[in-house]
Amino acid sequence: MTRITLVEGDITEQQVDVVVNAANSSLLGGGGVDGAIHRKGGPEILADCRRLRASHYGKGLGTGQAVATTGGRLAARWVVHTVGPVYLAEDYERRAELLASCYRESLRVAAGLGARTVAFPAVSAGVYGWPLDDAARIALTTVSESEPGPVKGERASDRVLEEIRFVLFGAESYGAFERAWQELERRD
Template sequence: MRLEAIIGDLTTQEVDAVVNAANSSLLGGGGVDGAIHRAAGPGLLAECRALRGAALPDGLGVGQAVATGAGELAARWVIHAVGPNAHAGQKDPALLASCFTESLRVAEEIGASSVAFPAVSGGVYGWAMRDVARIAVEAVRGSGSRVELVRFVLLDPDAHAEFAALV
Protein backbone atom coordinates (compact mmCIF):
# COMPACT_ATOMS: atom_id res chain seq x y z
CA MET A 1 0.00 0.00 0.00
CA ARG A 2 1.26 3.45 -0.93
CA LEU A 3 0.38 6.37 1.36
CA GLU A 4 0.37 10.01 0.26
CA ALA A 5 -0.48 13.31 1.91
CA ILE A 6 -1.36 16.25 -0.32
CA ILE A 7 -2.88 19.69 -0.07
CA GLY A 8 -5.94 19.69 -2.29
CA ASP A 9 -9.66 19.44 -2.79
CA LEU A 10 -11.10 16.05 -1.84
CA THR A 11 -14.02 16.52 -4.25
CA THR A 12 -11.74 16.62 -7.31
CA GLN A 13 -9.62 13.56 -6.56
CA GLU A 14 -9.38 11.02 -9.37
CA VAL A 15 -9.46 7.91 -7.19
CA ASP A 16 -11.85 5.00 -6.99
CA ALA A 17 -13.42 6.22 -3.73
CA VAL A 18 -13.40 9.34 -1.60
CA VAL A 19 -14.22 9.13 2.08
CA ASN A 20 -16.82 11.53 3.39
CA ALA A 21 -16.46 12.75 6.97
CA ALA A 22 -20.20 12.25 7.36
CA ASN A 23 -22.59 12.82 10.18
CA SER A 24 -24.79 9.94 11.30
CA SER A 25 -27.80 11.17 9.31
CA LEU A 26 -25.91 10.77 6.00
CA LEU A 27 -28.01 13.66 4.69
CA GLY A 28 -25.29 16.26 4.29
CA GLY A 29 -23.93 18.90 6.60
CA GLY A 30 -21.05 21.32 6.80
CA GLY A 31 -17.32 21.01 6.14
CA VAL A 32 -16.19 18.03 4.09
CA ASP A 33 -19.67 16.51 4.20
CA GLY A 34 -21.31 19.61 2.72
CA ALA A 35 -18.58 20.02 0.09
CA ILE A 36 -18.96 16.42 -1.09
CA HIS A 37 -22.75 16.64 -1.24
CA ARG A 38 -22.60 19.93 -3.20
CA ALA A 39 -20.00 18.64 -5.66
CA ALA A 40 -21.67 15.25 -6.15
CA GLY A 41 -25.08 16.71 -6.94
CA PRO A 42 -28.56 15.57 -5.97
CA GLY A 43 -27.98 11.91 -6.83
CA LEU A 44 -25.78 11.46 -3.76
CA LEU A 45 -28.44 12.78 -1.42
CA ALA A 46 -31.02 10.52 -3.09
CA GLU A 47 -28.81 7.46 -2.48
CA CYS A 48 -28.25 8.47 1.14
CA ARG A 49 -31.99 8.93 1.66
CA ALA A 50 -32.57 5.46 0.19
CA LEU A 51 -30.05 3.97 2.64
CA ARG A 52 -31.80 5.72 5.52
CA GLY A 53 -35.16 4.45 4.33
CA ALA A 54 -34.01 0.85 4.13
CA ALA A 55 -30.78 -0.46 5.65
CA LEU A 56 -29.97 2.41 8.04
CA PRO A 57 -33.21 3.86 9.42
CA ASP A 58 -31.42 5.11 12.55
CA GLY A 59 -28.42 6.45 10.65
CA LEU A 60 -24.81 5.30 10.60
CA GLY A 61 -22.99 4.76 13.88
CA VAL A 62 -19.75 6.42 14.96
CA GLY A 63 -16.76 4.55 13.55
CA GLN A 64 -18.83 2.81 10.89
CA ALA A 65 -18.70 3.24 7.11
CA VAL A 66 -20.99 2.64 4.13
CA ALA A 67 -20.60 3.23 0.39
CA THR A 68 -22.78 4.95 -2.20
CA GLY A 69 -22.22 6.05 -5.74
CA ALA A 70 -20.35 9.32 -6.18
CA GLY A 71 -22.78 11.25 -8.35
CA GLU A 72 -20.91 13.90 -10.32
CA LEU A 73 -17.56 13.46 -8.56
CA ALA A 74 -14.49 12.17 -10.41
CA ALA A 75 -14.45 9.19 -8.04
CA ARG A 76 -16.71 6.20 -8.58
CA TRP A 77 -17.84 5.84 -4.96
CA VAL A 78 -18.24 7.83 -1.77
CA ILE A 79 -17.52 5.96 1.44
CA HIS A 80 -19.33 7.70 4.28
CA ALA A 81 -17.59 7.37 7.67
CA VAL A 82 -18.91 8.91 10.87
CA GLY A 83 -16.11 10.24 13.02
CA PRO A 84 -16.24 10.71 16.77
CA ASN A 85 -17.08 14.19 18.04
CA ALA A 86 -14.68 15.21 20.81
CA HIS A 87 -17.00 18.06 21.80
CA ALA A 88 -19.68 15.46 22.53
CA GLY A 89 -17.29 13.42 24.68
CA GLN A 90 -16.40 10.90 21.96
CA LYS A 91 -12.66 10.80 22.64
CA ASP A 92 -11.87 7.10 22.25
CA PRO A 93 -9.03 6.74 19.69
CA ALA A 94 -10.42 3.33 18.71
CA LEU A 95 -13.57 5.02 17.36
CA LEU A 96 -11.48 7.28 15.18
CA ALA A 97 -9.25 4.44 14.00
CA SER A 98 -12.38 2.50 13.09
CA CYS A 99 -13.40 5.22 10.62
CA PHE A 100 -10.26 4.50 8.63
CA THR A 101 -10.20 0.71 8.92
CA GLU A 102 -13.93 0.36 8.22
CA SER A 103 -13.60 2.66 5.20
CA LEU A 104 -10.82 0.46 3.84
CA ARG A 105 -12.90 -2.67 4.50
CA VAL A 106 -15.79 -1.14 2.55
CA ALA A 107 -13.35 -0.07 -0.19
CA GLU A 108 -12.25 -3.67 -0.61
CA GLU A 109 -15.86 -4.87 -0.70
CA ILE A 110 -16.71 -2.53 -3.57
CA GLY A 111 -13.46 -3.19 -5.44
CA ALA A 112 -11.75 0.17 -4.91
CA SER A 113 -7.97 0.14 -5.23
CA SER A 114 -7.43 3.84 -4.49
CA VAL A 115 -9.02 5.84 -1.68
CA ALA A 116 -8.77 9.50 -0.68
CA PHE A 117 -9.39 10.44 2.96
CA PRO A 118 -9.98 13.76 4.67
CA ALA A 119 -8.80 14.36 8.25
CA VAL A 120 -11.89 12.71 9.75
CA SER A 121 -12.87 14.42 13.05
CA GLY A 122 -10.05 16.94 12.68
CA GLY A 123 -12.32 19.90 11.95
CA VAL A 124 -15.47 20.91 13.75
CA TYR A 125 -15.47 17.61 15.68
CA GLY A 126 -12.58 18.96 17.72
CA TRP A 127 -9.84 16.35 17.55
CA ALA A 128 -6.27 17.69 17.51
CA MET A 129 -4.85 17.35 14.01
CA ARG A 130 -1.67 15.71 15.32
CA ASP A 131 -3.80 12.98 16.95
CA VAL A 132 -5.96 12.53 13.85
CA ALA A 133 -2.87 12.14 11.66
CA ARG A 134 -1.20 9.64 14.01
CA ILE A 135 -4.33 7.55 14.52
CA ALA A 136 -5.24 7.61 10.82
CA VAL A 137 -1.81 6.60 9.55
CA GLU A 138 -1.42 3.88 12.19
CA ALA A 139 -4.89 2.51 11.44
CA VAL A 140 -4.32 2.47 7.68
CA ARG A 141 -0.90 0.86 7.98
CA GLY A 142 -2.16 -1.75 10.41
CA SER A 143 -5.33 -2.53 8.50
CA GLY A 144 -3.96 -5.30 6.30
CA SER A 145 -6.01 -3.80 3.47
CA ARG A 146 -5.30 -4.68 -0.15
CA VAL A 147 -6.13 -1.11 -1.25
CA GLU A 148 -3.13 0.02 -3.30
CA LEU A 149 -3.22 3.79 -2.73
CA VAL A 150 -4.38 5.77 0.28
CA ARG A 151 -4.22 9.52 -0.19
CA PHE A 152 -4.83 11.92 2.68
CA VAL A 153 -6.20 15.13 1.17
CA LEU A 154 -5.91 18.19 3.38
CA LEU A 155 -6.97 21.79 2.79
CA ASP A 156 -4.75 23.36 5.41
CA PRO A 157 -0.91 23.45 5.22
CA ASP A 158 -0.60 22.76 8.96
CA ALA A 159 -2.84 19.69 8.67
CA HIS A 160 -0.85 18.57 5.66
CA ALA A 161 2.38 18.90 7.63
CA GLU A 162 1.06 16.62 10.39
CA PHE A 163 0.14 13.89 7.87
CA ALA A 164 3.18 14.36 5.63
CA ALA A 165 5.49 13.82 8.60
CA LEU A 166 3.99 10.34 9.09
CA VAL A 167 3.52 9.00 5.58
Protein backbone atom coordinates in the same frame (compact mmCIF):
# COMPACT_ATOMS: atom_id res chain seq x y z
CA MET B 1 1.96 -3.28 -1.36
CA THR B 2 -0.30 -0.31 -0.78
CA ARG B 3 1.23 3.14 -1.24
CA ILE B 4 0.24 5.88 1.24
CA THR B 5 0.46 9.43 -0.07
CA LEU B 6 -0.23 12.88 1.35
CA VAL B 7 -1.51 15.77 -0.75
CA GLU B 8 -2.73 19.23 0.11
CA GLY B 9 -5.90 19.94 -1.81
CA ASP B 10 -9.62 19.49 -2.36
CA ILE B 11 -10.96 15.98 -1.78
CA THR B 12 -13.83 16.58 -4.20
CA GLU B 13 -11.33 16.95 -7.07
CA GLN B 14 -9.53 13.63 -6.57
CA GLN B 15 -9.29 11.13 -9.44
CA VAL B 16 -9.70 7.98 -7.31
CA ASP B 17 -12.10 5.05 -7.08
CA VAL B 18 -13.36 6.01 -3.60
CA VAL B 19 -13.57 9.30 -1.78
CA VAL B 20 -14.19 8.93 1.95
CA ASN B 21 -16.68 11.38 3.40
CA ALA B 22 -16.38 12.58 7.01
CA ALA B 23 -20.17 12.36 7.28
CA ASN B 24 -22.60 13.14 10.02
CA SER B 25 -24.77 10.30 11.28
CA SER B 26 -27.83 11.45 9.33
CA LEU B 27 -26.05 10.77 6.01
CA LEU B 28 -28.00 13.71 4.60
CA GLY B 29 -25.19 16.23 4.20
CA GLY B 30 -23.78 18.86 6.48
CA GLY B 31 -20.85 21.24 6.68
CA GLY B 32 -17.14 20.87 6.01
CA VAL B 33 -16.05 17.86 3.95
CA ASP B 34 -19.56 16.38 4.13
CA GLY B 35 -21.17 19.47 2.65
CA ALA B 36 -18.51 19.85 -0.03
CA ILE B 37 -18.91 16.23 -1.17
CA HIS B 38 -22.70 16.50 -1.30
CA ARG B 39 -22.57 19.83 -3.20
CA LYS B 40 -20.01 18.69 -5.76
CA GLY B 41 -21.38 15.14 -6.08
CA GLY B 42 -24.91 16.34 -6.70
CA PRO B 43 -28.33 14.90 -5.92
CA GLU B 44 -27.38 11.30 -6.78
CA ILE B 45 -25.38 10.98 -3.54
CA LEU B 46 -28.22 12.38 -1.44
CA ALA B 47 -30.69 10.05 -3.17
CA ASP B 48 -28.51 7.03 -2.30
CA CYS B 49 -28.16 8.27 1.28
CA ARG B 50 -31.94 8.61 1.57
CA ARG B 51 -32.36 5.03 0.32
CA LEU B 52 -29.91 3.85 2.96
CA ARG B 53 -31.81 5.74 5.66
CA ALA B 54 -35.10 4.24 4.46
CA SER B 55 -33.74 0.68 4.48
CA HIS B 56 -30.83 -0.22 6.78
CA TYR B 57 -29.93 2.98 8.61
CA GLY B 58 -33.23 4.42 9.81
CA LYS B 59 -31.58 5.90 12.89
CA GLY B 60 -28.51 6.99 10.95
CA LEU B 61 -24.99 5.61 10.62
CA GLY B 62 -23.19 4.83 13.86
CA THR B 63 -19.89 6.40 14.85
CA GLY B 64 -16.97 4.38 13.50
CA GLN B 65 -19.07 2.65 10.84
CA ALA B 66 -18.88 3.09 7.05
CA VAL B 67 -21.24 2.65 4.11
CA ALA B 68 -20.93 3.32 0.36
CA THR B 69 -22.98 5.30 -2.15
CA THR B 70 -22.47 6.39 -5.72
CA GLY B 71 -19.92 9.12 -6.37
CA GLY B 72 -22.55 11.05 -8.28
CA ARG B 73 -20.88 13.86 -10.20
CA LEU B 74 -17.53 13.47 -8.44
CA ALA B 75 -14.56 12.09 -10.37
CA ALA B 76 -14.62 9.21 -7.86
CA ARG B 77 -16.85 6.24 -8.64
CA TRP B 78 -18.02 5.82 -5.03
CA VAL B 79 -18.25 7.73 -1.77
CA VAL B 80 -17.68 5.82 1.45
CA HIS B 81 -19.37 7.70 4.28
CA THR B 82 -17.97 7.30 7.80
CA VAL B 83 -18.98 9.03 11.02
CA GLY B 84 -16.09 10.17 13.16
CA PRO B 85 -16.29 10.75 16.90
CA VAL B 86 -16.42 14.15 18.53
CA TYR B 87 -13.25 14.71 20.58
CA LEU B 88 -13.68 14.53 24.35
CA ALA B 89 -10.52 14.23 26.46
CA GLU B 90 -12.34 12.46 29.31
CA ASP B 91 -13.41 9.61 26.97
CA TYR B 92 -10.24 9.54 24.88
CA GLU B 93 -9.48 5.80 24.65
CA ARG B 94 -12.95 4.77 23.50
CA ARG B 95 -13.23 7.65 21.06
CA ALA B 96 -9.72 7.08 19.65
CA GLU B 97 -10.76 3.48 18.91
CA LEU B 98 -13.88 4.78 17.15
CA LEU B 99 -11.73 7.12 15.05
CA ALA B 100 -9.44 4.24 14.08
CA SER B 101 -12.56 2.22 13.24
CA CYS B 102 -13.59 4.90 10.72
CA TYR B 103 -10.43 4.20 8.73
CA ARG B 104 -10.56 0.39 9.07
CA GLU B 105 -14.25 0.20 8.15
CA SER B 106 -13.84 2.60 5.23
CA LEU B 107 -11.01 0.46 3.85
CA ARG B 108 -13.09 -2.69 4.34
CA VAL B 109 -16.02 -1.17 2.42
CA ALA B 110 -13.70 0.16 -0.31
CA ALA B 111 -12.08 -3.28 -0.69
CA GLY B 112 -15.55 -4.83 -1.00
CA LEU B 113 -16.24 -2.47 -3.90
CA GLY B 114 -13.03 -3.51 -5.64
CA ALA B 115 -11.43 -0.08 -5.21
CA ARG B 116 -7.77 0.34 -6.05
CA THR B 117 -7.44 3.98 -4.94
CA VAL B 118 -8.98 5.65 -1.88
CA ALA B 119 -8.82 9.28 -0.76
CA PHE B 120 -9.36 10.16 2.92
CA PRO B 121 -9.88 13.50 4.62
CA ALA B 122 -8.68 14.09 8.18
CA VAL B 123 -11.76 12.52 9.83
CA SER B 124 -12.92 14.31 13.01
CA ALA B 125 -10.16 16.96 12.78
CA GLY B 126 -12.51 19.76 11.74
CA VAL B 127 -15.69 20.75 13.56
CA TYR B 128 -15.56 17.55 15.66
CA GLY B 129 -12.54 19.10 17.40
CA TRP B 130 -10.01 16.26 17.29
CA PRO B 131 -6.49 17.69 17.80
CA LEU B 132 -4.84 17.61 14.39
CA ASP B 133 -1.54 15.98 15.39
CA ASP B 134 -3.33 13.16 17.21
CA ALA B 135 -5.88 12.69 14.40
CA ALA B 136 -2.98 12.37 11.94
CA ARG B 137 -1.17 9.82 14.12
CA ILE B 138 -4.31 7.68 14.52
CA ALA B 139 -5.17 7.88 10.80
CA LEU B 140 -1.71 6.98 9.51
CA THR B 141 -1.08 4.27 12.09
CA THR B 142 -4.43 2.66 11.37
CA VAL B 143 -4.16 2.62 7.58
CA SER B 144 -0.54 1.47 7.64
CA GLU B 145 -1.60 -1.51 9.80
CA SER B 146 -4.83 -2.24 7.88
CA GLU B 147 -4.46 -4.26 4.74
CA PRO B 148 -7.93 -5.30 3.60
CA GLY B 149 -7.85 -8.85 2.37
CA PRO B 150 -9.87 -10.58 -0.34
CA VAL B 151 -13.59 -11.10 -0.08
CA LYS B 152 -14.69 -14.71 0.42
CA GLY B 153 -14.05 -16.73 -2.73
CA GLU B 154 -11.40 -14.38 -4.11
CA ARG B 155 -7.65 -14.75 -4.29
CA ALA B 156 -5.55 -12.08 -2.55
CA SER B 157 -4.22 -11.04 -5.98
CA ASP B 158 -7.80 -10.25 -7.10
CA ARG B 159 -8.08 -7.36 -4.69
CA VAL B 160 -5.20 -4.93 -4.64
CA LEU B 161 -5.52 -1.57 -2.96
CA GLU B 162 -2.80 0.37 -4.74
CA GLU B 163 -3.02 3.77 -3.04
CA ILE B 164 -4.42 5.32 0.10
CA ARG B 165 -4.27 9.08 -0.32
CA PHE B 166 -4.80 11.59 2.47
CA VAL B 167 -6.17 14.80 0.98
CA LEU B 168 -5.53 17.56 3.46
CA PHE B 169 -7.11 20.97 3.40
CA GLY B 170 -4.49 23.60 4.14
CA ALA B 171 -0.83 23.73 5.13
CA GLU B 172 -1.55 23.13 8.83
CA SER B 173 -3.31 19.81 8.17
CA TYR B 174 -0.70 18.75 5.64
CA GLY B 175 2.09 19.57 8.10
CA ALA B 176 0.49 17.55 10.89
CA PHE B 177 0.16 14.50 8.65
CA GLU B 178 3.69 14.92 7.32
CA ARG B 179 5.10 15.03 10.88
CA ALA B 180 3.05 11.97 11.89
CA TRP B 181 4.22 10.08 8.79
CA GLN B 182 7.88 10.91 9.50
CA GLU B 183 7.45 9.69 13.09
CA LEU B 184 5.92 6.41 11.88
CA GLU B 185 8.78 5.88 9.43
CA ARG B 186 11.34 6.44 12.23
CA ARG B 187 9.66 3.69 14.27
CA ASP B 188 9.81 1.17 11.41
